[in-house]
Amino acid sequence: xxxxxxxxxxxxxxxxxxxxxxxxxxxxxxxxxxxxxxxxxxxxxxxxxxxxxxxxxxxxxxxxxxxxxxxxxxxxxxxxxxxxxxxxxxxxxxxxxxxxxxxxxxxxxxxxxxxxxxxxxxxxxxxxxxxxxxxxxxxxxxxxxxxxxxxxxxxxxxxxxxxxxxxxxxxxxxxxxxxxxxxxxxxxxxxxxxxxxxxxxxxxxxxxxxxxxxxxxxxxxxxxxxxxxxxxxxxxxxxxxxxxxxxxxxxxxxxxxxxxxxxxxxxxxxxxxxxxxxxxxxxxxxxxxxxxxxxxxxxxxxxxxxxxxxxxxxxxxxxxxxxxxxxxxxxxxxxxxxxxxxxxxxxxxxxxxxxxxxxxxxxxxxxxxxxxxxxxxxxxxxxxxxxxxxxxxxxxxxxxxxxxxxxxxxxxxxxxxxxxxxxxxxxxxxxxxxxxxxxxxxxxxxxxxxxxxxxxxxxxxxxxxxxxxxxxxxxxxxxxxxxxxxxxxxxxxxxxxxxxxxxxxxxxxxxxxxxxxxxxxxxxxxxxxxxxxxxxxxxxxxxxxxxxxxxxxxxxxxxxxxxxxxxxxxxxxxxxxxxxxxxxxxxxxxxxxxxxxxxxxxxxxxxxxxxxxxxxxxxxxxxxxxxxxxxxxxxxxxxxxxxxxxxxxxxxxxxxxxxxxxxxxxxxxxxxxxxxxxxxxxxxxxxxxxxxxxxxxxxxxxxxxxxxxxxxxxxxxxxx
Amino acid sequence: xxxxxxxxxxxxxxxxxxxxxxxxxxxxxxxxxxxxxxxxxxxxxxxxxxxxxxxxxxxxxxxxxxxxxxxxxxxxxxxxxxxxxxxxxxxxxxxxxxxxxxxxxxxxxxxxxxxxxxxxxxxxxxxxxxxxxxxxxxxxxxxxxxxxxxxxxxx
Numbered sequence: 113x114x115x116x117x118x119x120x121x122x123x124x125x126x127x128x129x130x131x132x133x134x135x136x137x138x139x140x141x142x143x144x145x146x147x148x149x150x151x152x153x154x155x156x157x158x159x160x161x162x163x164x165x166x167x168x169x170x171x172x173x174x175x176x177x178x179x180x181x182x183x184x185x186x187x188x189x190x191x192x193x194x195x196x197x198x199x200x201x202x203x204x205x206x207x208x209x210x211x212x213x214x215x216x217x218x219x220x221x222x223x224x225x226x227x228x229x230x231x232x233x234x235x236x237x238x239x240x241x242x243x244x245x246x247x248x249x250x251x252x253x254x255x256x257x258x259x260x261x262x263x264x265x266x267x268x269x270x271x272x273x274x275x276x277x278x279x280x281x282x283x284x285x286x287x288x289x290x291x292x293x294x295x296x297x298x299x300x301x302x303x304x305x306x307x308x309x310x311x312x313x314x315x316x317x318x319x320x321x322x323x324x325x326x327x328x329x330x331x332x333x334x335x336x337x338x339x340x341x342x343x344x345x346x347x348x349x350x351x352x353x354x355x356x357x358x359x360x361x362x363x364x365x366x367x368x369x370x371x372x373x374x375x376x377x378x379x380x381x382x383x384x385x386x387x388x389x390x391x392x393x394x395x396x397x398x399x400x401x402x403x404x405x406x407x408x409x410x411x412x413x414x415x416x417x418x419x420x421x422x423x424x425x426x427x428x429x430x431x432x433x434x435x436x437x438x439x440x441x442x443x444x445x446x447x448x449x450x451x452x453x454x455x456x457x458x459x460x461x462x463x464x465x466x467x468x469x470x471x472x473x474x475x476x477x478x479x480x481x482x483x484x485x486x487x488x489x490x491x492x493x494x495x496x497x498x499x500x501x502x503x504x505x506x507x508x509x510x511x512x513x514x515x516x517x518x519x520x521x522x523x524x525x526x527x528x529x530x531x532x533x534x535x536x537x538x539x540x541x542x543x544x545x546x547x548x549x550x551x552x553x554x555x556x557x558x559x560x561x562x563x564x565x566x567x568x569x570x571x572x573x574x575x576x577x578x579x580x581x582x583x584x585x586x587x588x589x590x591x592x593x594x595x596x597x598x599x600x601x602x603x604x605x606x607x608x609x610x611x612x613x614x615x616x617x618x619x620x621x622x623x624x625x626x627x628x629x630x631x632x633x634x635x636x637x638x639x640x641x642x643x644x645x646x647x648x649x650x651x652x653x654x655x656x657x658x659x660x661x662x663x664x665x666x667x668x669x670x671x672x673x674x675x676x677x678x679x680x681x682x683x684x685x686x687x688x689x690x691x692x693x694x695x696x697x698x699x700x701x702x703x704x705x706x707x708x709x710x711x712x713x714x715x716x717x718x719x720x721x722x723x724x725x726x727x728x729x730x731x732x733x734x735x736x737x738x739x740x741x742x743x744x745x746x747x748x749x750x751x752x753x754x755x756x757x758x759x760x761x762x763x764x765x766x767x768x769x770x771x772x773x774x775x776x777x778x779x780x781x782x783x784x785x786x787x788x789x790x791x792x793x794x795x796x797x798x799x800x801x802x803x804x805x806x807x808x809x810x811x812x813x814x815x816x817x818x819x820x821x822x823x824x825x826x827x828x829x830x831x832x
Numbered sequence: 833x834x835x836x837x838x839x840x841x842x843x844x845x846x847x848x849x850x851x852x853x854x855x856x857x858x859x860x861x862x863x864x865x866x867x868x869x870x871x872x873x874x875x876x877x878x879x880x881x882x883x884x885x886x887x888x889x890x891x892x893x894x895x896x897x898x899x900x901x902x903x904x905x906x907x908x909x910x911x912x913x914x915x916x917x918x919x920x921x922x923x924x925x926x927x928x929x930x931x932x933x934x935x936x937x938x939x940x941x942x943x944x945x946x947x948x949x950x951x952x953x954x955x956x957x958x959x960x961x962x963x964x965x966x967x968x969x970x971x972x973x974x975x976x977x978x979x980x981x982x983x984x985x986x987x
Contacts, residue, residue: 186928186965314924321929322920323912324865324905328930331864339859364848391868392855465869465877465930465964514867514930515964546870736924740967744927747966770874770962778968779955 167238168197168245174283176201176269177209181234183225183486184212184317185464185513185520186744187799188737191315195733196235199308200242200301202266203282210316215488215508224487226521226629228700228797231733235795243298245289252288253280303731303792312736317512329484329511330469330543337471337539340532341394342372343403344383344552347763349624350407352382359400360386365393369401370535374528375498376554376626377588381524385532391543410624412762415558419456422560422580422621426454431578431617432595438613443566443574450566450574451648455641456824457581458757460556460630461765463773466514467549472529473539478505479530484513486521494523495530517748518629522554550773551765555758556630557582561641567653572664574613575649577603577642580621584628592620602635602697602804603642606667624763631748632800635699639804640753640811640825643695647812648821657812658683658694658707669728669793670696673705676726676787681707691718693813695805700797702729706746706809708782710817717830718814720750720782725802727786730793739786742802746784749806751776754829834898838863839907849895853887854878856894857904865905865933869962876961879934880904886941905933908940915985916940919978927965935961939975948979 169177178197184190194210213220222233246266253271254261263274270281303310320326345351357369365388372385384403388394430441444450470483479501485491488508496503513520529542544552559581566574583596595618608614630636650660662674673696678684686692696705705726713719725742732738755774759766767773811822814832822832833844838861847856857863857880866889869877873888880889881903882896908914912921916939919925926932935958942949942957949957954975963971 184928186926188927314921315926317929318921318924318926319912321926321932322917322936323908324863324933326929327864328867330868331858333862333864390855390859392851392859395871463964465867465875465928465962467868513928515928517964543868546872546875740924740927740970743969744966747968748964769872770870771872775875775962775964776966776968777959777962778971779959781966781968784969 167241168201170282170286172283172286174269174281175209176203176207176282177211179213180210181213181220181223182230183510183513183516183520185225185484185486185516187230187741188315188734189225189230190317191313192231192733192737193234193238194316195308195313196231196238197242199306200239201246203269205308205313205316207269212510215492215510217489223489224521225516226486226518228702228800232701232795232797235731235733239300240298243300244294247295247298248289248292249282249285251292252285256280256285256288309733310735313734315737326512328466328514329471329482330466330514332471332482332511332541334471334473334482334539337541338367338387338389338536339391339394340385340387340540340542341398341545342383342385342528342532342542343398343401344374344381344548345405345407346551346765347405347407347412348381348553348626349379349410350382350405352384353404353406355384355404356402359402360397363388363393363397363400365389366397368536369397372528372531372535374524374531375494376522376524379587385535385542387532387536387540394543395545407763413623413625414761415759418558418623418760419560423454425580425619425621426560426562426578429619431580431619432593434595434597434599434616434618436615437608438574440564440574440576440613440615443613444564444576447566450564451645451652452562452564453645453648453823455561455563455644457559457637457640458825459558459625459759460752460756461550461553461758461767461773462517462519462630463550463775464513464515464517464519467546468519468525468544469542470525470529471539471541472526472533474499474530474534477501478507480507480509481526481530482509482511483526483529484516484520485510485526486513486516486518487523490521491523491526495527498527499530499534517631518633519554521629546769550767550769554587554626554628556636557584557627559637561638563641563645565645565649567649570653570655572611572649575607575611577616578619579617579638580619581637582621582623582625582627583618586622587626587628596634598634598638600638601633602639602699604665604670604696604698604703606665606670609666610664625760631745632699632803635697635801635804636752639695639697639699640807643697643805643808644811644823647693647695647808647815661694661696665696669789669791670703672789673703673726673728676789677705677707677724680726680785680787681709681724683707689816691813691817693809693811693816695808695812697801697804699801699804701794702727702796702798702801704728704802704805706805708806708809708813710810710813712817713830717828717832718817719829720810723782723784723806723809725784725786726789727802728789728791729796729798729801730791731795732788732798735788738788738798741798742786743784745800745802746806747776747781749803750780752826753807753810754826757826834894836897836899837901839903845894847894849893849898851894852890853880853892853894853897853902854889857889857902863904863906867930867933869931869934874962875931876934876938877931879937879961881937881941886938905937908937914940915978915981916943916974918981919974922977923970923974925967925970925974927967931961931963935963935971939971939978942975943978943982947982949975
C-alpha cells in the first residue's frame with residue numbers, strides 16, 4: 113500500500129470508501145445479541161435494524177479495503193487483521209487499504225482491544241469470511257466465462273481461468289459476486305499453504321511512524337477545536353469546593369474556565385477545566401488556577417497502611433473461595449513441614465508515551481468523539497447512557513494510540529471530553545499532562561498474596577493461595593460477596609492434575625483509589641507470587657526448578673515449552689548457583705516460559721545477562737510481531753519488577769513524571785532471545801502473555817545466584 | 833513576531849517568547865510529528881534539531897529558537913529515506929510509534945557525529961529517549977544498519 117492517502121480513520125472517509133449504494137461486494141459478520149455470529153450480505157438484511165459490517169469492501173474500480181475493527185496501540189492489529197483477510201481473499205498486501213472501524217459492536221462484535229483478544233477472538237471468522245468472498249468472486253468469473261469453477265482460481269486480486277490464462281480483476285467481478293449466495297462452508301487453506309500468514313511481513317503502518325505522518329489522538333485536529341487542560345481532585349473522589357479563575361483568565365488565549373465532571377463508571381470525579389485556543393495557553397492558564405477541594409466523606413489511604421491491612425487480613429481471613437480441589441487447609445494443618453509466605457506487588461501506572469487525551473463534540477442531539485481509544489463500543493455505550501443521547505448518535509472514532517496498556521480502555525476521559533464540549537458548546541480536545549497521566553489512575557492494584565504449600569515424596573501435595581487486593585470489577589459494579597474471577601489467572605491448569613489439594617481465594621480488600629486493567633492484568637502480579645512460590649517448593653523438595661515443573665506439568669504443550677527452554681538456555685550445562693531462574697505462566701490462552709540468567713555486578717547488586725523466552729500461542733499470524741511483543745513485554749516487566757511503584761500519601765500519588773517514575777532505557781536492557789512453538793492449536797493472545805513470567809524468572813535467578821528470596825516488588829537490582 | 837526557519841522555510845510566528853518550541857511546532861505550525869511526552873526534558877519524544885543539535889523542544893523557549901534553523905521529523909528527509917528512517921523501516925522498529933520521531937531525530941545526530949557507533953556509543957546517545965513499548969533491541973539494530981546504509985550512500 114502507499115503511505116500517503118490510504119490510512120484514514122475518519123467516519124467520512126469510511127463512508128466514502130465503502131461506496132454506499134455502489135455495486136460493491138460487501139460481506140460482513142453479524143453478531144446477534146445472543147447466539148453465534150452469522151455471515152450476512154446486504155440483500156439478506158430484511159430487518160432494517162440490522163446493520164451490515166463490511167470487513168472487506170471491493171468496489172468496482174478494484175480497490176480492496178479491509179476494516180480493522182480493533183485499536184492499534186503498537187501490538188500490530190493494523191497489520192495482523194489485514195494479513196489474515198488478504199491470505200484467504202487472495203489479494204496482495206501492497207494493494208489494500210486498511211481503515212479503522214468506528215465503534216459499533218452490533219457490527220463488529222466486541223471491540224475492546226484488551227485481553228490480547230484481537231486475533232484469538234476473530235481469526236476463524238475472518239478466515240471464513242475472506243474465503244467466502246474469494247469463492248464468490250471465483251464463482252462469478254466462472255459464470256461469466258461459462259467455465260467450470262474448478263478451472264478457475266484466485267491470485268493477487270484477480271480470478272484466473274487456468275486453461276486459457278484469461279484474467280478478471282476483482283473489481284470487475286464485485287457486482288456479480290455480490291448477488292451470489294455466500295457459501296456456507298468455504299474451503300480454507302491448510303497452514304502449509306499460507307503465503308502471508310505465519311510470515312514475518314513488514315508492518316504496513318511503519319513508514320508513517322518514521323516521518324511523523326501518523327495521526328495519534330493528540331495529533332488529531334477538528335475545525336474550530338479548542339484545547340482544554342483540567343485540574344482534577346488529586347484524591348479522586350473529592351468535590352470542587354471553590355475555584356478562582358481570575359489568574360487563568362489573564363493568560364492570553366484562555367477562553368473559559370468552568371467546573372467539570374469525569375465519570376468513572378457510576379462514580380463522578382470533579383475538576384476545573386481551562387479552555388484555550390492552544391495547548392500551551394491551556395496549560396499555562398491551569399497553572400494560575402486556584403482550586404479548593406472538599407475531600408471529606410471518604411477514607412484517605414497511604415501505602416504502608418494498604419499493605420499492613422492486606423497482611424493483617426491474610427493472617428486471619430480465609431476469603432471467598434474461587435477454586436478448590438481436595439482439602440489443602442486440612443492437609444496443611446496436619447504437617448509442620450510447610451511453607452507459609454507472603455508476596456507483595458505494588459500499584460502501577462500505565463504511562464503510555466502518548467498521554468491520555470480525547471476530542472469530543474457535543475452537538476446537542478448527537479456526539480462525536482475522536483481519540484486514542486481501546487474500547488470504542490464501551491465508550492459509545494457509556495457516553496450514550498450518561499448524556500442520554502441515542503447510541504446511534506454517539507460516533508466514536510479510533511485514532512492510532514501512542515500506547516494503551518489498558519489505560520485507554522477506560523471511559524472516563526472520553527466522558528470528560530464530552531462534558532467539557534457540552535459546557536463549552538463546541539469541539540474540544542482535552543489534553544492530559546504527563547503528571548495527570550501518571551498520578552490520576554486508574555492503577556494496577558497493589559496486591560498481597562499468602563502462599564502455603566507442602567511437599568510429599570518430592571512432589572507438591574497441597575497449595576493454598578489467598579489474595580488480598582482490590583478487585584477492578586468493583587468499580588464497574590461487580591458484587592462484593594463473590595471472589596475476583598481472576599484470582600487464579602496466570603497459574604497453569606496442568607498443575608491441577610498433579611497437585612491433589614489446591615485452593616485459590618480472594619480476601620475482600622477495598623480502598624478509595626481507582627484501579628483497572630494493566631497489561632496482562634492479574635496475571636502480571638499473580639504470576640510473580642505463584643511462580644516464585646513454585647520455585648520455593650522446588651527448593652524445599654530439593655529438586656531442580658525446571659525439572660520440578662516438568663514433573664508437575666504433564667500436559668504435552670507445557671512439556672514442549674519446558675523442553676525448549678531447557679534446550680535454548682543451555683539449562684543442563686549450567687553450573688551450580690550460576691544465576692539461572694525459570695518461570696512459566698498462562699495468560700489469555702497462551703503459555704510463556706522464560707529463563708533469566710543473572711550475574712554479580714562488579715559495582716554491586718546483580719545484572720541481567722540474558723533472557724530466553726518461549727511462547728506457545730497456538731495458531732499465529734506474524735512471527736516478527738510476536739517477537740516484538742515479547743521483547744516489549746519483558747522490558748515493561750523489567751520496569752514493573754525493579755523500578756515502578758505508585759505510592760500514596762493520604763490518597764495522593766507521590767510520583768509525578770519520568771524523573772521519579774523512571775522507565776527502563778536502552779542502556780539497561782538485557783539481551784532477549786525469543787522462540788515460538790509451532791503447532792496448529794487454537795490461537796492464544798500475544799500482546800500480554802510474555803509479561804507475567806519475567807519477574808518470577810528474574811527473582812528465581814537471583815535466588816539461585818545469591819540465596820536471597822525476593823518476595824516484594826519492586827526491588828533494586830543495584831542493591832540485591 | 834519571532835522569526836525562525838523550520839524545515840527550510842522562514843516562519844514569522846506571533847507567539848510569546850516564553851512559549852516552548854514544541855507547541856509552536858505542533859499547534860502554531862501544525863507539524864504534529866514532534867510529540868509531547870513529558871514536558872520536562874525526560875523522555876525525548878519532542879527532540880528536534882536546532883542549528884543541527886538535538887534539543888528537547890518541550891523545554892526550548894521560542895526566545896532561544898529565535899533566528900535559528902529548526903528541523904523536525906517532517907523535514908529530516910525529502911522522501912522518508914534518511915538512513916535512520918530506512919533502517920527503522922527495514923528492521924520494523926516501531927510498535928505504537930509515538931516515541932520514534934524523537935528516537936530517529938536523536939539517532940540522526942548520532943550518525944552524523946559518529947559514522948560507526950558501537951553499542952556503547954548508542955547507549956550514550958540514545959539513553960535520553962524513552963520507549964514504553966520496549967523497542968530498544970530493534971533501535972540498536974536499526975542504528976547499526978543505518979550506519980551501514982550511510983556508508984554505502986557515501987561511496
